[in-house]
Amino acid sequence: MTNGVRELDLAGTELLDEDVARREAVRFAGELLKDDPALLDHGQLLVSVHNEDRSVEFVITVRLEVKAI
Numbered sequence: 001m002t003n004g005v006r007e008l009d010l011a012g013t014e015l016l017d018e019d020v021a022r023r024e025a026v027r028f029a030g031e032l033l034k035d036d037p038a039l040l041d042h043g044q045l046l047v048s049v050h051n052e053d054r055s056v057e058f059v060i061t062v063r064l065e066v067k068a069i
Contacts, residue, residue: 012050018057025049029060040064 015021029047032039039045044063051057 014052021049021057025058025060029062033062 013024015024025047029045032045032047040062041064044061047060049057049059
């Protein structure tokens with residue numbers, strides 16, 4: 001999701017196994033935030049990883065909470 005809008009990668013990427021998929025998803029989320037930290041201005045960034053059957057394997061959630069000091 002970007003600015004509350006869901007962005008889908010319909011082509012996908014075939015990876016060796018779940019560990020490689022997890023590392024790639026974490027790297028992808030980090031690159032997104034490095035390039036545009038404002039993605040968290042709306043609360044959170046979700047990166048979900050699906051298998052070939054389109055079932056969810058895992059979800060990475062990065063959330064920003066700003067608390068008054």
